[in-house]
Amino acid sequence: MSIQIEKPGMLTTVQDEGRQGYARYGISTNGAMDGLAHTLANWLVGNDAAEATLEVTWSGLSAHVLENSWIAVTGGNLEPWLDDQPLPMWRPVYVQKGSRISFRKVITGCRAYIAIAGGWQMESVLGSYSTYLRAGIGGWAGRALQQGDVLYSRFEHAINAAELEQISEKATDSALEPIDTMVEDWTDAPSDQSNIAANTGKEDRTNATSSLPASSRNTFENSVVASETTTLPSPVRWRVSSHILPHYSDEVTIRIVAGRQWEDFEQSSQQLFLEQAYRVTPQSDRMGYRLAGEPLQLKQSTSYLSEAVTHGTIQVPVDGQPIILMADRQTLGGYAKIAHVIRMDLPLLAQLAPGATVRFRRIELDEAQRIYVEWTHELKLLRRMIQLRLSALGLRVQKNG
Amino acid sequence: MKQTRWQMDPLGDAAVIIEFGHEIGLDVLANVQRALRALEQEPVTGIIEYVPSYTTLAVYYDMEAWADHRQPSIPPYEAICMYLERRLSAVFQSSSDSQRLEPSITRIPVCYGGEYGPDLDEVASYHRISAADVIQIHSGTLYTIYALGFAPGFPYLGGMPESIAVPRRDTPRLRIPAGSVGIAGKQTGIYPLDTPGGWQLIGRTPLRLFRPEQHPPVLLESGGQVQFYPITPAEYEQWREQ
Incomplete structure (x- = not known):
């Protein structure tokens, strides 16, 4: 259970749910930019969300x-391939020794996540597997992955290769039986390779739904979709439905709640902030996104004392151009906080690349919290459904989280 | 006795920020620290972490844990604010100023000048004093750690005399070695990591401010105090070897 990095691509790092409990010491949280894609990648191979995944940025990664x-x-569609076939996303895939995984082209989003059954074998530093690039700790030797790195799965100790072969054979039979509709089942075999490629992209929903019998469509708007995979190495015939996934795009509207200094901005600036389309500039990375638009103005120039910030905090420095703080943000910030991105919309934000446009829509805090709490309930249900599917495949499922 | 007051605001949809005052000061800092210690003494599920700063204490929470499913009309934010109000009222009612903890003092050896502090002479000539005067002023002061941030274990120190304040360098250095002690404006600080930076460097400490293998992983903690003392290059090297 291991892979070797052939080409690291633009930036590939080990991440998890973040390094929590150390922000008071000035230690960044880090963690997956798109926490939802990270979590689902893990769930889809039977792992807890706390296991590490590989965060692949942009294209270019290839691994043996x-x-x-x-x-x-999971995550953005960076056109993953398994040898000369498209590698289907948002479902477990059985990859065989000697094959090569590569990410060829950015279709949607800009960050993909790779989970392996059992979790990637990493040393936990300060309670997390996440790579803290700036401090050179965590993840894989505290750095981004490089050519030649060999990464192992912790599953090795729990299950041997012979057992796995059996599992994959068993999976062929059991996966034929539809279990629920949060995972979608495909009944039409894609006629050729290009069809499969289409199925891994944006078009998923349409293809999948149209192929479903009407009776199974209404139960839960299909959170896990099925795929015909006779031409692919893995016999899994389902995947997470794009119905419940965020719609990654390079033109998004992100919901925000007001920040502590919202009222310190000119009314015209508040309005401008909510009306204009911002461009994500090239000076954007895992630390933060710098946006470009008409500059915002404070009612009076004030200096603020540094205080805690969070994932999605939108700060406005003197130049009036907002910065959205992301996973590798510093722990404190000293600029006016006009707003914060709601948790629910962080995955959409995480998939924005330089050049993308973003607009903001303000909602009230109680609405933001209601949306998120309802969403976590939906996710719990989805996890149960995935677990049922995985047990049918014979994949071991971790108990917690 | 003056009544301690605070104000709570949301910090996004999954954190609360409690503000104990608007100005930097030892009393406000003491209240932030007291609130932090009291809240920590009673661990609660659904609270992820606390982050103190100059005048504020941020509380990061798990929204779902604070959602009351029997009373969905109470949003998680209100539920956690009610909890925090109750706890803080108890803390600040029951005890008086006499219970204030004496801040711990960390003594930090610094090799001033030379290759360890290439800007020492510049700071001296800026104020038309000698390098020895700068060292004496810098090491003769007790500094308060108002917050940690910017980098792992980096202290925001208060209390530096204006008589050694200097503007940042026009051109930042590309690499400043970890342990460098610098001055920027009215602030002094210590770089925990090798980083680029524009501070005027007056010396370097052999102590490690960030040591991820230990607990706590940083040398200094907010609310404490720092005093620098000069050491020789030989002592610096000897210290490094240990």
Whole structure:
């Protein structure tokens, strides 16, 4: 259960849910930019959300599979391939020794996540597997992955290769039986490779729904979709439905709640902030996104004392151009906080690349919280459904989280 | 006795920020620290972490844990604010100023000048004093750690005399070695990591401010105090070897 990095691509790092409990010491939280894609990748191979995944940024990563493994790829569609076939996303995929995974082209979003059954074997530093690039700790030797790095799965100790072969054979039979509709089942076999490629992209929903019998469509608007995979190495016939996934796009509207200094901005600036389309500038990375638009103005120039910030905090420095703080943000900030992105919309934000446009829509705090709490309930249900599917495949499922 | 007051505001949809005052000051800092210690003494599920700063204490929470499913009309934010109000009222009612903890003092050895502090002479000539005067003023002061941030274990120190304040360098250095002690405006600080930076460097400490293998992973904690003392290059090197 291991892979070797052939080409690291633009930036590939090990991440998890973040390094929590150390922000008071000035230690950044880090963690996956798109926490939802990270979590689902893990769930899809039977892991807890706390296991590490590989965060692939932009295209260019390629890796050799050194031993047979179950993996899942989620997040932005960076056109993952398995040898000369498109590698389907948002479902478990059985990859065989000797094959090669590569990310060829950015279709939607800009960050993909790779989980492996059992979790990537990493040393936990300060309670997290996340790579803290600036401090050179965590993840893989505290740095981004490089050519030649060999990464192992912790599953190795729990299950051997022979067992896995059996599992993959068993999976062929059991996956034929539809279990629920949060995972969508495909009944039409895609006629050729290009069809499969289309199925891994934006078009998923349409294809999948149209192929579903009407009776199974209304139960839960299909959170896990099925795929015909006779031409693919893995016999899994379902995947997470794009119905419940965020609609990654390079033109998004992000919901925000007001920040503590919202009232300190000119009324015209508040209005401008909510009306204009901002461009994500090239000076954007895992620390923060710098936006460009008509500059915002404070009612009076004030200096603010540094205080805690959070993932999605939107700060406005003197130049009037907002900065959205992301996963590798510093722990404190000293600029006016005009707003904060709601948690629910952080995955959409995480998938924006330089050049993308973003607009903001203000909602009230209680609405933001209601949306998120309802969403976590939906996710719990989804996890149960995935777990049922995985047990049918014979994949071991971790108990917690 | 003056009554301690605070104000709570949301910090996004999954954190609360409690503000104990608007100005930097030892009393406000003491209240932030007291609130932090009291809240920590009673661990609660659904609170992820606390982050203190100059005048504020941020509380990061798990929205779902604070959602009351029997009373969905109470948003998680209100639920956690009610909890925090109750706890803080108890803390600040029950005790008096006499219970204030004496801040711990961390003594930090610094090798001033030379290759360790290439800007020492510039700071001296800026104020038309000698390098020895700068060292004496810098090490003769007790500094308060108002917050940690910017980098792992980096202290925001208060209390530096204006007589050694200097503007940042026009051109930042590309690499400043960890342990460098610098001055920027009215602030002094210590770089925990090798980083680029524009501070005027007057010396370097052999102590490690960030040591991820230990607990706590940083040398200094907010609310404490720092005093620098001069050491020789030989002592610096000896210290590094240990």
